[in-house]
Amino acid sequence: MAGAGAEAQAQVQVQVQVQCPVCALELPASHINAHLDGCLQGAGPEPSCKKPRLAGAGPTGSPGPAALSGDSLAQKLEGKPLADKLRPGSLGEYVGQDQVVGKDTLLRSLLESREVPSLILWGPPGCGKTTLAHIIANNSKKNGIRFVTLSATSAKTTDVRVVIDQAQNEKRLFKRKTILFIDEIHRFNKAQQDTFLPHVECGTVTLIGATTENPSFQVNSALLSRCRVIVLEKISVEAMKAILMRAVRSLGIQVLRQDEQDTDTATGSDSNSSESPVCIEEKALHTLAYLCDGDARTGLNGLQLAVQARLTAGKSSHQNSMRMYPADTVLITEEHVKEGLQRSHILYDRAVSFALQETLLILLCAPLKSLASQGEEHYNCISALHKSMRGSDENASLYWLARMLEGGEDPLYVARRLVRFASEDIGLADPLALPQAVAAYQGCHFIGMPECEVLLAQCVVYFARAPKSIEIYGAYSKVKECLRSHQGPLPPVPLHLRNAPTRLMKDLGYGKGYKYNPMYKEPVNQDYLPEELKGIDFFKERRK
Numbered sequence: 072m073a074g075a076g077a078e079a080q081a082q083v084q085v086q087v088q089v090q091c092p093v094c095a096l097e098l099p100a101s102h103i104n105a106h107l108d109g110c111l112q113g114a115g116p117e118p119s120c121k122k123p124r125l126a127g128a129g130p131t132g133s134p135g136p137a138a139l140s141g142d143s144l145a146q147k148l149e150g151k152p153l154a155d156k157l158r159p160g161s162l163g164e165y166v167g168q169d170q171v172v173g174k175d176t177l178l179r180s181l182l183e184s185r186e187v188p189s190l191i192l193w194g195p196p197g198c199g200k201t202t203l204a205h206i207i208a209n210n211s212k213k214n215g216i217r218f219v220t221l222s223a224t225s226a227k228t229t230d231v232r233v234v235i236d237q238a239q240n241e242k243r244l245f246k247r248k249t250i251l252f253i254d255e256i257h258r259f260n261k262a263q264q265d266t267f268l269p270h271v272e273c274g275t276v277t278l279i280g281a282t283t284e285n286p287s288f289q290v291n292s293a294l295l296s297r298c299r300v301i302v303l304e305k306i307s308v309e310a311m312k313a314i315l316m317r318a319v320r321s322l323g324i325q326v327l328r329q330d331e332q333d334t335d336t337a338t339g340s341d342s343n344s345s346e347s348p349v350c351i352e353e354k355a356l357h358t359l360a361y362l363c364d365g366d367a368r369t370g371l372n373g374l375q376l377a378v379q380a381r382l383t384a385g386k387s388s389h390q391n392s393m394r395m396y397p398a399d400t401v402l403i404t405e406e407h408v409k410e411g412l413q414r415s416h417i418l419y420d421r422a423v424s425f426a427l428q429e430t431l432l433i434l435l436c437a438p439l440k441s442l443a444s445q446g447e448e449h450y451n452c453i454s455a456l457h458k459s460m461r462g463s464d465e466n467a468s469l470y471w472l473a474r475m476l477e478g479g480e481d482p483l484y485v486a487r488r489l490v491r492f493a494s495e496d497i498g499l500a501d502p503l504a505l506p507q508a509v510a511a512y513q514g515c516h517f518i519g520m521p522e523c524e525v526l527l528a529q530c531v532v533y534f535a536r537a538p539k540s541i542e543i544y545g546a547y548s549k550v551k552e553c554l555r556s557h558q559g560p561l562p563p564v565p566l567h568l569r570n571a572p573t574r575l576m577k578d579l580g581y582g583k584g585y586k587y588n589p590m591y592k593e594p595v596n597q598d599y600l601p602e603e604l605k606g607i608d609f610f611k612e613r614r615k
């Protein structure tokens with residue numbers, strides 16, 4: 072009986088029609104993923120994809136008219152940010168990150184089998200961590216699982232306790248599972264993370280944490296060992312293009328291809344162009360996809376602000392070159408999206424001061440700013456700089472230096488590393504390296520950014536070109552090892568090496584038998600190490 076029931080249910084599922092969230096085409100549920108792949112990845116929709124979905128209709132919302140006039144587009148852009156409105160609600164809409172959610176991945180099969188383990192989603196800003204959690208939420212809700220969200224930036228320990236209590240009740244009374252999503256979990260301190268550790272362990276809650284920081288440093292190791300860490304990457308340029316393309320389609324904006332500007336054709340919306348007075352250059356979308364540095368929120372915010380600015384500014388001055396379009400067509404160009412991106416960073420990245428920067432610099436650096444603010448990236452870049460100088464690659468050294476400084480790094484932080492490098496990696500192979508580094512540090516201290524950047528550049532190139540020696544570093548490491556591995560009390564300082572400022576000390580034998588070297592013409596035969604270390608050589612494996 073059960074088998075027959077399942078078969079009937081399967082047949083019903085096969086016949087279910089669903090609507091493509093991109094082009095609004097109705098098609099069997101079993102075809103939707105393949106269809107969406109083409110719809111999202113391709114430069115244009117499949118032949119059957121004609122109707123664009125309106126902005127404001129969520130991913131599962133109903134389709135609107137083919138294209139919007141400037142006024143209705145402006146209305147559609149009000150309210151929630153475009154990135155939120157377009158947040159994918161299902162895996163089919165989730166673009167890229169194939170290493171995590173592609174076919175045959177563990178996470179996808181777990182989701183399909185309705186088994187959600189505790190997860191830590193780790194990746195850079197705007198790469199889709201929260202979105203993936205929302206998709207899991209949608210799936211879970213369908214399966215009767217509760218999904219509760221907390222943000223570690225605002226939630227207190229008491230909020231976590233309330234959620235845990237509710238989860239316990241739900242489990243006990245209704246046998247309902249709870250998934251707890253904690254955004255920016257790294258902002259909870261270790262004690263706060265301890266609050267839910269036992270409840271994750273006993274299965275009262277399934278934890279999904281999102282973090283931009285390396286979880287090995289930021290998440291309680293006991294908690295971490297109970298979670299699968301899913302590493303999301305920056306969204307690729309191709310995937311970003313698909314996300315932006317989906318956004319412009321949803322807004323009913325037509326895409327003007329580079330090679331088509333003179334032939335007066337456009338793609339991305341219904342072919343009835345007279346109904347669509349807003350157009351965007353394809354090149355503008357590509358530039359946006361590159362400049363947002365794998366952060367979909369930045370890309371979508373940039374697009375939104377560019378469109379809004381153009382709608383406010385009025386009609387395009389380019390209408391003469393667009394012979395087929397009505398004279399009042401609003402054209403969004405590459406310049407406009409760059410300005411939009413700049414605005415989006417001013418609005419959304421308040422930590423960054425743009426006051427001193429020129430427009431182009433802002434555009435190129437904007438993605439880097441967000442990187443520099445990420446804890447791990449800061450360490451990754453300084454490590455890359457150190458290793459490039461050690462490897463005597465002057466180009467790579469300069470690149471990593473610039474990447475840090477352009478990203479807003481503190482020049483004194485870099486200078487301190489150079490002081491260290493001078494001794495650790497160059498040492499006595501070039502004793503002038505250390506004064507160079509100290510001078511660079513002091514110079515940076517005196518004049519600050521941006522003037523001090525060239526001081527650091529000079530020092531970095533000097534170091535990349537300098538001969539290297541870890542002799543001192545290696546020998547000193549051995550001495551430390553010797554001291555740390557010593558069992559029992561440390562040997563006393565030999566009496567003859569001790570100073571004897573008082574009579575009593577002299578009487579005790581301090582300084583007795585010490586040979587004052589300048590008094591001897593020949594090398595002096597004298598021990599300087601404690602008896603038990605006699606003959607030890609910390610420089611044994613000398614390397615230049």
Ligand SMILES: Nc1ncnc2c1ncn2[C@@H]1O[C@H](COP(=O)(O)OP(=O)(O)OP(=O)(O)O)[C@@H](O)[C@H]1O
Nearest residue numbers: 154157158165166196197198199200201202367368
């Ligand atoms: N893989 C994706 N496919 C389609 N859209 C995406 C994808 N990833 C992100 N987006 C879009 O970017 C927006 C921001 O993504 P999301 O909030 O998931 O990023 P995040 O990684 O959680 O960022 P943060 O660490 O800054 O909170 C989403 O609202 C969505 O519109």
